[in-house]
Amino acid sequence: MSWMAVLKQEDLEIFWDSKDGKASAEVFYAGYWGILSFHHDGEKGKGLGEKYLRELVEHLLSIEDADIEADGTLPNVDGFWDKMLEKDIIDSIRRRGQ
16 A cells, blocks of 8 residues: 555554664654654754754655644753744644643
């Protein structure tokens, strides 16, 4: 079954790992891509979060061209997601509790 057939049948949940295995994410598709969790093992403040997020987004868009939303973000990482939104890597943010 093709990805397109799966996407048309039901919501899709993806567990993603980066090419080097140092980042992971849980994402769903429901007419848009919602990033539920995103984590990397690299040193903070070195630009690795952006690098890995770009890799994730490229993978998702290769499956289905749709908006990307950070879904249910926590206050301690709002700064990261705000930067990614400003750089147009993601299309929207839904903060936890909204």
